[in-house]
Amino acid sequence: MSLTLHNRPSGTMTGGRALAEMLHLAGAGPMFGMGGFQLLPFYDAVGLVGLTHHLINDERCGAFAADAYARVTNRPGVCDATLGPGATNLVTGLVESLNGGIPIVAIAGDTNRAHSWKNMTQESRQTEILKPAVKELIRVEMTSRIPELVRRAYAVATSGRPGPVLLDVPEDVAHGTHDFAAEDFVIDEATLKAPARRIRPDRADIERAAKLIAQAKRPLLLTGGGIHLSEAWEALTRFAEAQSIPVAHTMSGKGGIACANPLNVGLFGRYSRIANDLIEASDCLIVVGCKLGEIATKRFALPPPHIPVIHLDIVAEEIGRCIPAELALWGDARAGLDDFAEALSDGGKAALAARADYVAELAPRMKKWEDDAAPRLNSGDRPVHMARLCRELNKTLPAEAILVADGGFAGHWTGLLYDTKKAGRHFIPDRGFASIGYGLPGGMGACLAAPDRPVVAISGDGGFNMMLGELETARRAGCGLTVIVVNNAASGYVKALQHAMMGGRYQSADLIEMDYAAIARIMGCGGIRVEDPEALAPALRQGMEERGRPTVIDVVVTRDPAQMLPAVDNRTVEIKKGDRVA
Numbered sequence: 001m002s003l004t005l006h007n008r009p010s011g012t013m014t015g016g017r018a019l020a021e022m023l024h025l026a027g028a029g030p031m032f033g034m035g036g037f038q039l040l041p042f043y044d045a046v047g048l049v050g051l052t053h054h055l056i057n058d059e060r061c062g063a064f065a066a067d068a069y070a071r072v073t074n075r076p077g078v079c080d081a082t083l084g085p086g087a088t089n090l091v092t093g094l095v096e097s098l099n100g101g102i103p104i105v106a107i108a109g110d111t112n113r114a115h116s117w118k119n120m121t122q123e124s125r126q127t128e129i130l131k132p133a134v135k136e137l138i139r140v141e142m143t144s145r146i147p148e149l150v151r152r153a154y155a156v157a158t159s160g161r162p163g164p165v166l167l168d169v170p171e172d173v174a175h176g177t178h179d180f181a182a183e184d185f186v187i188d189e190a191t192l193k194a195p196a197r198r199i200r201p202d203r204a205d206i207e208r209a210a211k212l213i214a215q216a217k218r219p220l221l222l223t224g225g226g227i228h229l230s231e232a233w234e235a236l237t238r239f240a241e242a243q244s245i246p247v248a249h250t251m252s253g254k255g256g257i258a259c260a261n262p263l264n265v266g267l268f269g270r271y272s273r274i275a276n277d278l279i280e281a282s283d284c285l286i287v288v289g290c291k292l293g294e295i296a297t298k299r300f301a302l303p304p305p306h307i308p309v310i311h312l313d314i315v316a317e318e319i320g321r322c323i324p325a326e327l328a329l330w331g332d333a334r335a336g337l338d339d340f341a342e343a344l345s346d347g348g349k350a351a352l353a354a355r356a357d358y359v360a361e362l363a364p365r366m367k368k369w370e371d372d373a374a375p376r377l378n379s380g381d382r383p384v385h386m387a388r389l390c391r392e393l394n395k396t397l398p399a400e401a402i403l404v405a406d407g408g409f410a411g412h413w414t415g416l417l418y419d420t421k422k423a424g425r426h427f428i429p430d431r432g433f434a435s436i437g438y439g440l441p442g443g444m445g446a447c448l449a450a451p452d453r454p455v456v457a458i459s460g461d462g463g464f465n466m467m468l469g470e471l472e473t474a475r476r477a478g479c480g481l482t483v484i485v486v487n488n489a490a491s492g493y494v495k496a497l498q499h500a501m502m503g504g505r506y507q508s509a510d511l512i513e514m515d516y517a518a519i520a521r522i523m524g525c526g527g528i529r530v531e532d533p534e535a536l537a538p539a540l541r542q543g544m545e546e547r548g549r550p551t552v553i554d555v556v557v558t559r560d561p562a563q564m565l566p567a568v569d570n571r572t573v574e575i576k577k578g579d580r581v582a
């Protein structure tokens, strides 16, 4: 075990102080939370040990911000909450991290055990409420065990499939004291960043997979967020290029290889440019770091059952869960891709020659898609067309930028149309749980994780309304964050579905027309309202240049529910019974 041994404290201290010392030793980044009586000794120690902590206005936002921080860095994001309502407010954010496989260390205060279950104020069965929302819930029963249990929290958060871990700390444990030895304050460096350790797939399975791939004429890589968690970008690009295998991705997997790479065929699943057609015509699918859930498979209608699937995943039991796998490879994405590349290294030239026609198809197919979509991508419509907004993002955001996308149409459209210039996690949608409201707090977390990079968050007006209070946090934290509000004066996704499926009977789908730029200005932030698509690029540039405070760009987009869905021609979408349009 490699240990980080520097800066070790010793002596009698509170549990809260010990917690802060351990987080400091773990190199915890900016933390997000809202205090209460139970964790006061922890809050008191935060500044003393040199940690940064941001008060948030809703604990869910703290969890979202920590999640985005973790996606940018692969280091556990840290958030905290007081007992009861604070703790239960964490649930939605923690489930996002659980489903997305994102490493988080969350801390919740709990009642003093001398009085638990005597109608203590704010008391609830919080451990039972939070347990299914995390990878592991650790109840801390002794002040003296805090260092050990923080070590455990980091190890669980970053090992195997990463995830959130909750430390539930009773008041008397946080306020209680213990005489700690310097040796207590150690932590395994390997567990401070995901993936803590890498495991290679079975060699015989790699050989079998290599044979299948070598024989395939139209192999296709289907990649998910696991590529980012494994930091497998170079391995994926190398393997795809050496073997001439195109790469399709889920929303979370965007950027496994650069969208600009000619082998990238874009999003697959619910929305697709050309990837779904390539799946249908493939003779070997190589699935890496992807669960093949509902959205990726168009509610399990893809891929067709006759195509052999090679499935590589860090969680053995995800393999074959939704789609049967011809070959199950249990292991780390980067290690597995490197092993594929090595097993196939002799055939590289032959593969390139054999798949020359296949690869040559890609550019014209993509061009055709783009030509079809061009009227929308270049639309001069007022209100602004969502496709045009995406094109302006593509044109304006620099290669190192990060785009954080909220759960509504903001995520749907950018998932399909936003192109990253470089490999890496430059696009952060909250597809673990797809809650609306992630955009602003997620943008804040990304911004604090990468203060030198432009961070743009895109959110629906409904999602932004949920989180408006966090603009105060973002301003206080000095985040030079640009937030685009996709202002359609509606819970647009619901409205579009009611248009398509309920004969235009709209129920609880409209929002009041608001000027979010004016609201932002009143809150001391920058605010620009955009009604003309030509004004998008200058507004984005102005937002990105502002480094010390957030800028809200309120973009007035289509209010026509017939035009809201991001299919290439959504007006012709046909609804089959039991189907979801999008």
Ligand SMILES: Cc1ncc(C[n+]2csc(CCOP(=O)(O)OP(=O)(O)O)c2C)c(N)n1
Pocket (backbone or CB within 6 Å): 407, 408, 409, 410, 434, 435, 436, 459, 460, 461, 462, 463, 464, 486, 488, 490, 491, 492, 493, 494
């Ligand atoms: C917390 C939460 N509640 C409800 C939903 C269901 N939902 C998905 S998209 C959407 C519309 C949200 O409106 P807005 O944020 O304005 O985005 P738009 O679809 O209008 O772009 C809703 C209600 C959700 N994803 N998350």
Ligand SMILES: [Mg+2]
Pocket (backbone or CB within 6 Å): 408, 460, 461, 462, 486, 487, 488, 489, 490, 491, 492
């Ligand atoms: Mg909306």
